[in-house]
Amino acid sequence: MIRKIIKIDENKCNGCGACAAACHEGAIEMIDGKAVLTREDYCDGLGDCLPECPTGAISFEEREAPAYDEAAVLAAKQKKAEGQDMAPHAGCPGTRIRQMAHPNTEKSPSHAPAGVSHLGQWPCQIKLVPVNAPYFSGAKLLLAADCTAYAYANIHEDFMKGKVTLIGCPKLDSVDYSEKLTEIIRNNDIKSVAILRMEVPCCGGLEMAAKKALQESGKFIPWQTVTVSMDGKILED
Secondary structure, eight states, X not given: OEEEEEEEOTTTOXXXXXXXXXXXXXXXXXXXXXXXXOOGGGOOSSOTTGGGOTTOOEEXXXXXXXXXXXXXXXXXXHHHHTTOOOSOOOSOGGGSOEEOOOOOXXXXXXXXXXXXXOOOEEOOBTTTSOSSOGGGXXXXXXXXXXXXXXXXXXXXXXXXXXXXEEEEXXXXXXXXXXXXXXXXXXXXXXXXXXXXXXXXXXXXXXXXXXXXXXXXXXXXXXXXXXXXXXXSOXXXX
């Protein structure tokens, strides 16, 4: 089939490995100091690796290629998670799919431990998170701008508790998140979407991407936007 897939220019590749770490599908491997697309059927064509390449060695092309095999990708990830694949992990450990259990504080909030984390999964960066992951099933999604975690002191308790948290900065990442967010919402049972942004204009890119994704997903899902001021207060509409 003819489809969009990545292309790696070996002459431009400096062997840094950033693309292999960013490829949450495992389609890219480092071979003899160069990035190589070893599994075309693992490449989803979304291009999370593109913004990570410091030399511009990665681009898109449309050509004959095997269809993206989501089932094979998920099976490979599950195999690694179960420890059946003993090959060393070539990328950042933070790109591995992982869910964390936290103390149940819903029934007894007065006995909740102070300062408990409510981050329930890894990865949490929008550009690293896989389109399909077990933790998206029935999830309440929080899309948070990077800076909100530093501006709003009680973000874990007030916003992250009970949600799958995805963070990003459209200004620093220089990427439109809407395509990936559309796929996440369209392909998973997402119950609601909350957008937590700063009052600065560049955060509008995150809000616009989320709204576009909700619209293009074809689903009617409850959503809301909350804006945090520069001094850490919630701004009322």
